[in-house]
Amino acid sequence: xxxxxxxxxxxxxxxxxxxxxxxxxxxxxxxxxxxxxxxxxxxxxxxxxxxxxxxxxxxxxxxxxxxxxxxxxxxxxxxxxxxxxxxxxxxxxxxxxxxxxxxxxxxxxxxxxxxxxxxxxxxxxxxxxxxxxxxxxxxxxxxxxxxxxxxxxxxxxxxxxxxxxxxxxxxxxxxxxxxxxxxxxxxxxxxxxxxxxxxxxxxxxxxxxxxxxxxxxxxxxxxxxxxxxxxxxxxxxxxxxxxxxxxxxxxxxxxxxxxxxxxxxxxxxxxxxxxxxxxxxxxxxxxxxxxxxxxxxxxxxxxxxxxxxxxxxxxxxxxxxxxxxxxxxxxxxxxxxxxxxxxxxxxxxxxxx
Ligand code: GDP
Ligand code: MG
Numbered sequence: 314x315x316x317x318x319x320x321x322x323x324x325x326x327x328x329x330x331x332x333x334x335x336x337x338x339x340x341x342x343x344x345x346x347x348x349x350x351x352x353x354x355x356x357x358x359x360x361x362x363x364x365x366x367x368x369x370x371x372x373x374x375x376x377x378x379x380x381x382x383x384x385x386x387x388x389x390x391x392x393x394x395x396x397x398x399x400x401x402x403x404x405x406x407x408x409x410x411x412x413x414x415x416x417x418x419x420x421x422x423x424x425x426x427x428x429x430x431x432x433x434x435x436x437x438x439x440x441x442x443x444x445x446x447x448x449x450x451x452x453x454x455x456x457x458x459x460x461x462x463x464x465x466x467x468x469x470x471x472x473x474x475x476x477x478x479x480x481x482x483x484x485x486x487x488x489x490x491x492x493x494x495x496x497x498x499x500x501x502x503x504x505x506x507x508x509x510x511x512x513x514x515x516x517x518x519x520x521x522x523x524x525x526x527x528x529x530x531x532x533x534x535x536x537x538x539x540x541x542x543x544x545x546x547x548x549x550x551x552x553x554x555x556x557x558x559x560x561x562x563x564x565x566x567x568x569x570x571x572x573x574x575x576x577x578x579x580x581x582x583x584x585x586x587x588x589x590x591x592x593x594x595x596x597x598x599x600x601x602x603x604x605x606x607x608x609x610x611x612x613x614x615x616x617x618x619x620x621x622x623x624x625x626x627x628x629x630x631x632x633x634x635x636x637x638x639x640x641x642x643x644x645x646x647x648x649x650x651x652x653x654x655x656x657x658x659x660x661x662x663x664x665x666x
Contacts, residue, residue, distance in 0.1 A: 314342045317371055320383035321360050322351050332556060333383045335508040336408050340415070345375040358397070359390050369398040381408055385559065388440035406433065406562060409555055413562075413569045416552045421479065422568040428475045429565030435468055493575070499546045499661040500537075502572040504603065505582030506595050507553040510615040514582065514644040515550045518542070518654070537572075542654050546661060549576070554599055567602070578660050579603060579610045580653075585641070586619040589631055596635055611656055612636040618643040 316337055320330050334344060348371060350364045358365040359382060372380060379401050380394070386404040394402040410430050417423045442461045493500060503511040519538035537549040552569045573579055581599055583592055596612070603610055614632060617625055625641065632639050640656055642649045 314340075314379055315345045315375065315377045316342045316379045316381050317346045317348060317368070317375065317377045318344055318381050318383065319348045319360065319368060320350075321354060322349070323353055324351055326351075329383055329556060332507050333381065333405055333408075336405065336412065336555070337381060339412050339507075340408065342379075342381075345377050346371055354384070357390065358394055359384055359386055365394065365397055368394075372398045372400055379403065381405065385557075388437040391437060392440050392444055405555075406559060409558070409562060410565070412552060413565050416569050419568075419571050422565075422571055424475055424479045425568035426565045428472065428479065429562050431468055431472055431475070432561050433559075435465070438468060439465060494577075497545055499578070500572075500576045501540075501546060501548050501578045501580060501657060501661065502551055502576035502608075503548065503582060504551050504570075504573060504579050504599065504610075505553060505615075506584065506599070507555055509553070509582040509584045510644045511550050511553060511582055514580075514613075514615065514642075515548055517644055517647070517650070519548050540654070540657075543658070546657070554595070554602070567605075570602075570606075573603070573606050573608060576608050578657065579606075579608050580657070581610050581612045582615050583612060583632065585614050585616045585625065585628060589628060592628060593631065593635070596632070600635075609660060611638040611640065611660060613653060614639065614641040615644055617641045617648060618646045 318330060318333055318337070320328060320333070322328060328349070330347065330349070337344060348360075348364070348368055350360050352361055355361050360368070368380065371377070377400060380398055380403070382402065382404045384404065385406060386394070386402070391402050391404070410426065410433060413426045414423075414430070417426050439461060442464055503515060505511055515538065518540055537547050540546040540548055549572045551572050552566070555566070558566060581596075581603065583596055585592075587595065600610075612632060612635075614625075614628065620628070629639065629641060638656060638660070640649065640653045642653055644650075
């Protein structure tokens, strides 16, 4: 899928395109072009009118199949933009939902995500149906309203149905954890924001050719592999934290963190190239989420190759006051990976749970 990324920033706002790129990469989309604009949000198109027609030209000249906005779009904006540019226009959170759906392992997570998707799309359905009907039957405004209500009610009933199903899904996580421990496996989950280096670390610490040969884990967690250093320790990648997640998507996000419910240890990655306020903000958010899981957490400061020694010392100082165990590494350079493995080993020893 060829996509154009669009970001509108208010004056002085920091770009989040790195995150958006990482997200679309997760879905294996190809970024063919990027459009940025600094201005206050436009009511009709989010970006300005002139920029929107520039976007339409760009979509044509690059043969893009989809446009992805970094900003959250109102249903009307999404509708008007896609009419203008001729391909589907979605926002970051639509992409996030697609990633959640792809990553959902357990039946509970699948239900949770379907629920979130419907809730997120409900206002969009309303706008689409309305616009469609007013185009097709200009004289039948009243009838259109009726159609909208019928389809809207259908979605509402579906939501209620999902809520009921969710309630009845067995909470068997503790059972699964026991099962795994009885067989002597240890599970380590990688957590952290998108782009912090989770997948890179997973690849370097595990033998990527040796997929974990155990149906029980591979069906539940598609990206779980054995550590090179210890075949009984399994490392698993998670979906990653995402900035500005709307509250309606938050439950779905937690459901996709099934790996964390089941883990013996969470390795929380922090991107050393972020500014100190960014690091603090992200770490606090992550810690708040992780506090809801009964699991031990160690913090890893990744990408130390990108910063100076002085910067590293400053950041280590800040992080030390916020964490219990802290290991600085570079996943790409291999710096300090042995120390990290030692810390993982110590923290997954029997009796350390
Ligand atoms: P994820 O979203 O957390 O899975 O992050 P990825 O593993 O996809 O990495 C995001 C980007 O950071 C990629 O471009 C990696 O090559 C890069 N990266 C990861 N670890 C390091 C590191 O230690 N140093 C540097 N310089 N780049 C890194
Ligand atoms: Mg990743």
